[in-house]
Amino acid sequence: MNKRRWMISSLTVGLGFLLLHFQNCAMPSELEGYSDSPAFGSSEEVRIVDDWATAKISLFQKSMDLAVDEDILVVDGFCSRSLRGEVLEWDLEEHSQGVALCEMGGFRLVLDHLGELDCGFDYRLQVRSTEGDQEDLILHRHCL
Secondary structure, eight states: OHHHHHHHHHHHHHHHHHHHHTOOOOOOOTTTTOTTSTTTOOTTOOOOOOTTOSOSEEESOSEEEEOTTOOOEEEEEEEOGGGTTOEEEEEETTTEEEEEEOBTTEEEEEEOOGGGSOTTOEEEEEEEOTTSOEEEEEEEEOOO
16 A cells, blocks of 8 residues: 555656646746737737748738728738848838837838728828838729
8 A cells, every 4th residue: 555655656746746847937927017008909819920921021912992081091011020129111102101110010000081081092002121121002982
């Protein structure tokens, strides 16, 4: 009986040491404290940033239709980790231009005054990095 208890005790201790080997002792995530960032989103969101992507900048969509009464549009996109902290320039033809910050693998553009765009035409939104990478989005305003 003593031999059986000794065997169970030694197996339990051995298994404990084995499982302790696989414990996660990593440093806290570098993403902590950035949850208020517009590119990061809310804590309920799941985001995947893929380092295998060949494009340094990519938009979620290549074209969008604007409703007649739509005056503000939010455009999100991915940016490579190598562009982290870089300012991306954007312009919507001659109508508006601005900058966006590449944070946590993403960026967000807020386009306003879209009511000034003419109906039935396509407008090209261009996003550029300082390294010369570029991504385009075609906006089309539908009117009745």
